[in-house]
Amino acid sequence: MAFYSDEVIQELKQQTNIADIIQQFVPLKRSGAGRFVCRCPFHNDHSPSMNVNPQMGIYKCFACGAGGDVFKFVMEHEKMDFKAAVEWVASATGFQLPELGAPVTPEIAEERTLVRELNELAADWFVEQLPKSEKALNYIRTRHLSEETRHFFKVGYAPEGREGFLSYAAKNGFSPRQLVEAGLAVERENGGIADKFRDRLMFAIENLSGKVVAFGGRVLEKQKKPKYLNSPETALYKKGEILYGLSKAKNEIPKAGSVVLVEGYFDMISLYQAGVKNVVAVSGTALTEKHAEILSRYTKSAYLVFDGDEAGRKAALRTIEIVLPEGIVPKIVALSRPNGEKIDPDNFVNEHGASA
Numbered sequence: 630m631a632f633y634s635d636e637v638i639q640e641l642k643q644q645t646n647i648a649d650i651i652q653q654f655v656p657l658k659r660s661g662a663g664r665f666v667c668r669c670p671f672h673n674d675h676s677p678s679m680n681v682n683p684q685m686g687i688y689k690c691f692a693c694g695a696g697g698d699v700f701k702f703v704m705e706h707e708k709m710d711f712k713a714a715v716e717w718v719a720s721a722t723g724f725q726l727p728e729l730g731a732p733v734t735p736e737i738a739e740e741r742t743l744v745r746e747l748n749e750l751a752a753d754w755f756v757e758q759l760p761k762s763e764k765a766l767n768y769i770r771t772r773h774l775s776e777e778t779r780h781f782f783k784v785g786y787a788p789e790g791r792e793g794f795l796s797y798a799a800k801n802g803f804s805p806r807q808l809v810e811a812g813l814a815v816e817r818e819n820g821g822i823a824d825k826f827r828d829r830l831m832f833a834i835e836n837l838s839g840k841v842v843a844f845g846g847r848v849l850e851k852q853k854k855p856k857y858l859n860s861p862e863t864a865l866y867k868k869g870e871i872l873y874g875l876s877k878a879k880n881e882i883p884k885a886g887s888v889v890l891v892e893g894y895f896d897m898i899s900l901y902q903a904g905v906k907n908v909v910a911v912s913g914t915a916l917t918e919k920h921a922e923i924l925s926r927y928t929k930s931a932y933l934v935f936d937g938d939e940a941g942r943k944a945a946l947r948t949i950e951i952v953l954p955e956g957i958v959p960k961i962v963a964l965s966r967p968n969g970e971k972i973d974p975d976n977f978v979n980e981h982g983a984s985a
């Protein structure tokens with residue numbers, strides 16, 4: 630029987646937060662130091678006897694002795710074999726498994742590690758650059774983002790100039806070629822390599838485990854084009870499989886019993902900042918079937934809060950067709966000012982607050 634290589638299994642395990650997986654079957658309670666406890670689903674447990682340690686990627690029941698890694702949990706709980714459990718976990722975390730029979734080579738495993746390390750490095754660097762730019766700071770103020778929110782979502786700034794991040798990454802031991810592979814630099818026509826993102830506000834796009842795997846870069850001045858520039862797809866980033874903000878909102882969605890689906894990065898962040906935390910954005914693409922499948926693991930109820938214009942209305946109608954087959958019941962929220970003027974969610978929450 631064809632099987633996934635050890636490198637793939639390890640990579641998947643590393644990218645998976647075991648608490649997120651177990652939480653989908655058993656409610657977890659925090660027990661300090663980033664650990665969790667729950668009632669053990671493998672014996673008739675009346676007190677929380679099971680410990681879950683996301684840092685080590687393991688669970689252990691101190692009453693009945695059940696324990697192991699994330700795959701073991703899914704196998705035992707869902708009565709799956711190992712291969713099915715691996716596929717289930719991969720699907721739950723948005724991890725791209727290789728075609729069976731085409732095992733992940735050490736080169737691909739290395740590329741994944743590289744993409745992850747470079748994007749994390751870039752995210753921190755962009756966040757540090759923002760306060761150095763008066764223009765970027767002013768822009769952030771007009772969008773009403775607090776300092777805390779900005780850091781929480783790793784909103785940063787890619788400065789003007791072709792080699793800002795290139796030279797910082799070089800100091801950290803990364804070659805220009807590696808930056809191209811990670812989607813952070815581009816080859817120029819004359820053969821040189823330059824930063825991909827320049828003079829843009831940077832939104833860090835995280836996978837479900839909260840690791841930065843890509844960026845969305847927005848212009849600060851309206852007349853510049855394109856308005857948004859996104860990372861290309863890489864070994865870790867498939868844009869049709871990642872929802873912006875889900876890494877932050879994933880525990881809030883089951884609590885709220887619904888998800889609020891918006892179109893833009895700022896819509897997502899503004900609503901979250903205002904206290905509507907069960908919110909995710911479809912950014913850089915239309916909602917895909919894969920997105921809908923991922924959302925359906927958290928809730929069966931979605932509020933589509935799209936822009937009030939014609940394009941937003943059409944996007945909402947398309948989205949309905951995608952979420953219905955996944956058993957998600959959609960409701961469209963059409964926002965407007967008292968005078969009937971259409972308004973987007975970001976401006977609405979800034980003008981009227983979260984309770985409105």
Ligand SMILES: [Zn+2]
Pocket residue numbers: 669670671672674678690691692693694695
């Ligand atoms: Zn037990």
